[in-house]
Amino acid sequence: MNRAEERPPSGVGDALGVLDLQGGVCEHIDHLLRLGIEARPVKQEKDFDGLAGLILPGGESTCLARLLRIFAIEEIILRRFREGMKLWGTCAGAILLAGKLVGERPHLSLIDIEVLRNGFGSQLESFACEAAIPKVSDAPVPLTFIRAPKILEAGEGVEVLLRIDDWIAAAESPDVLATVFHPELTGCLAFHRYFARKCGLAPGGKADLDPTWDKTSWTRLARII
């Protein structure tokens, strides 16, 4: 595989990482592997070597923020980001990346969006639907919202990828992608492919829906035996 020529100068490696402190880590790695991408859980400084991009997964943002701070991973992410590593936050990950949070101090503050945590209510309000996101996929993209936050506003230099009613579900800047839903919890690989390309990688395959995926696919990375 010769990815070197396809990579823009900002690229810093061939692999994608998933921040492995808490939350939906296996689910993202499973998706990346389906695209033929070298993917790894990221927990400490050495895990960042050779990463073109890092996914901040869903989980609980208060827990993730606390662990980022006490183990000084925050500074590593900020430094690698300045060196060219791209970032994608899903759900809690989007909260960590937001420049503004309603009612509290922001965390990494790397994309100019304003986010409302837990924008829908309890688990009984979690839902799944479908939407057209032309920039990401030709086919409608299945969307899963779990106790999801809402992006209320996107600032200058931030492109809205999906707006639903009066809130925003997906947005991006040149270096950061933020989605309040969970593409890793569906059989659709479109967002992972989109992010991999954003990182200068050449993900394999063409179809966005992977018929071999099912809701237990993540368990192959969390077997007992």
Added chain:
Amino acid sequence: MDTKRYELNVQLAQMLKGGVIMDVTNVEQAKIAEEAGAVAVMALERVPADIRRDGGVARMSDPAMIAEIKKAVSIPVMAKVRIGHFVEAQIIEALKIDYIDESEVLTPADEECHIDKTRFAIPFVCGARNLGEALRRIAEGAAMIRTKGEAGTGNVVEAVRHMRTMNREIRQLAAMPVEEVTGFAKANGIPYELALKVKELGRLPVVNFAAGGIATPADAALMMQLGCDGVFVGSGIFKAAAPAVRARAIVKATAFFNDPAKVLEASLGLGEAMPGIEIAAIPKEQIMAGRGW
């Protein structure tokens, strides 16, 4: 419950992986837990250690108390109902919190039937001591499993036993030829389709947390290394000398369970842990893990 709703409920549990769920009895404790990095709180009137001490019938907590805790934190809120008490479950669902624990820590309301969890939109977590028990609960609609352990003892031995038992049975199932699965499923009271699923996956099809007796960062890391997906800490935090410090330490040790230097760091300067109880010293009729089947 439609399939999609069940899937969403299983997926919420997936988002809790690698995290710590803490028992809290009031708003102040709930805030301490959230600030410490808990991924969810279990709202209840008395922690298991006090339920054990007080005796009598332990029921669902006052819904007003649960509602206050729900208002005070932004992380998911869980609450316990008695085994088989589907009306307590209806009440908790109407309260619109995030998860119900059908729990042996409370006095069972039904010694024959667990709740038919497929009739609810709200997700359920249930305790189990072995694979058969876990899969029977999943067949009834549980979206998440936890070991029973022995709650309120500060003694991790039963949680270890239950986790090892489940793992052993999963390994047996994975290694056996498919024609032996029918007999294994029959002997262990396992729904056949789920036995096949576990054989294929090499683990439970839903998230499995450890619970019952976890009191230290080392206990949490032990359970994680044994293969569970996260931990519940009941009495272990707010019965300890310095709850906030211990809560933070258990969160750290759970996230970095495979890194002895970090678990060591988390184990320093915590003050006294909760007083522990030897399981053999508990009268048989007071063993909570034996409730439900």
